[in-house]
Amino acid sequence: MVLGDRLHLPGEPGYDQARRPLMPVIDPQPAMVAEAAGVDDVRTAVVTAREHGLPFAVQATGHGTRVPSDGGILLKTGRMASVLVDPARRIARVGPGARWEQVLAAAAPLGLAPLSGSAPSVGVTGYSLGGGVGWLSRKHGFAADSMLRADVVLADGRRVTADSHRHSDLFWALRGGGGNFAVVTALEFRLYPVFQVYGGISYFAIERAADILARYRVWAETVPDEMSTAVVLTRMPGTDDIPEPLRGHRAVAIKVLHAGLAREADRLLRPLRSAAGPALHDGYQVMRYADAAMGGTPSRYFDYFATLPDSVVDQLVEGSGDDAAPTVEVRHWAGAMARPASGAGPAGHREAAFSVIVDAPRPGLADALRPHGFGASFLNFLGDPARVETAFTPANYRRLREIKAAYDPGNVLHVNLNIAPAGVAPAGHHAS
DSSP states (O other): OOGGGEOTTTTTTTHHHHHOSTTOOOOOOOOOEEESSSSHHHHHHHHHHHHHTOOOEEEOOTOOSSOHHHHHHEOOOTTTEEEEEEETTTTEEEEOOOOOOHHHHHGGGGBOOOOOSSSSSBBHHHHHTTTOOOOTTHHHHHGGGGGEEEEEEESSSSSSESSSSSSSSHHHHHHTSSSTTTTEEEEEEOOOSSSEEEEEEEEGGGGGGHHHHHHHHHHHHGTTEEEEEEEEEEOOOTTSOOOOOTTTEEEEEEEEEOOOOOOOHHHHHHHHHHHOOOOOOOOOOEEGGOOOOOOOOSSSSSEEEEEOHHHHHHHHHHTTSTTTTOEEEEEEEEEGGHHHHHHHOOSSSSSSSSSEEESSSHHHHHHHGGGGGGGGOOOGGGOGGGGGGGOHHHHHHHHHHHHHHHTTTOSOOOOOSOOOOTOOHHHHTTOH
16 A cells, blocks of 8 residues: 555554544554545555455544454545535535535535534534434435435445446445445435524423423424424533523423424424423524534434333433433434335334433333333444344345345455344354
8 A cells, every 4th residue: 555644554653643533432453544535545445455354444534433443454534525516406426534514514505405414523424324314304314315326445446336226236235234335435415405494402491301201202293394303301511601590400402403484383392392391591593504503412322212101201201300310312203214215225213203312321221111112223323333233124134234245245344333244144143
């Protein structure tokens, strides 16, 4: 590999900075870190890893990296961050290192929006390959559902284009199956005519948590796809930038994004707000979609639910006012995510109505919730590589393994949330 100052080896200046993911959940120790400036660099890195039997990993922003790239080649794609927007066709084409903030900046002046996530700093490619759920997903589906084309380098070094006509099986797998099947060098996806939205975060007394969730589970079934919401039981920081009524206290946050008129959003929210009582801080307003990032909750526990019975609500709010209580986020899914077009990829469990995320579950919480949940996960939120199978329906997982066997039978691309090729036993499992 000839990459000059874009190749970092252990002990050299820049190595420690280049090897680290954004989230310090792991401490990778690769044999080398290669910063790709173009497709030829990507191909060279893949072929080198394959020929020498080295572990191979790809990292754009590093967000969500869960498996350390020890002893192998860590390919960084941050320099390949081009963003091109075609306003007439409402399509964006991006390099593998692009972040959502770059796409938002390019699309917003044209009155367009991507199906981005909760944080603009997240990389487009990893988010999209993992399914991609954001504040416009109830209206327009998963980000993976809006993918139109992917230029990739395969595990054997071939450069191919995958879309609905070429390598259509690979294209299906890329739309939710993660980075298991190829290294993406460019993505194309749809944009939508969304510029201004109504939303934000309002905060309410933690004592109303049970009433809010009891109303929320019924209310959510009545709202149109333009309305996306989440209810969060959390502790606010004690810093000066937090409004005084909330500073250092537990509260219920209701996150809202409505892709429609403010007056219609106010009307739709009225029943939920009546259960919540007076706001401790009202943060709802008209804003640009590009400014609507509302963050997320770190996931130590995740599951889907078809509904939220009293026993689930009781478990989620138990001890919610205590200082040591965890952050709990209940999010409404359904909408367009549950109505995929023909041929849509394997992203998510589309029949789910709600998800529950807990950042630090108290002992026994998972066991108490288990009888009511799906026992499933979403690839973008998954922290345990041993649970990859739970991110897919059984039929989709079988098909993903068959496609993996066709495009990467040697499992070269395995330093990720790995899907083993058909006929090869996944870690901790027997071959099937």
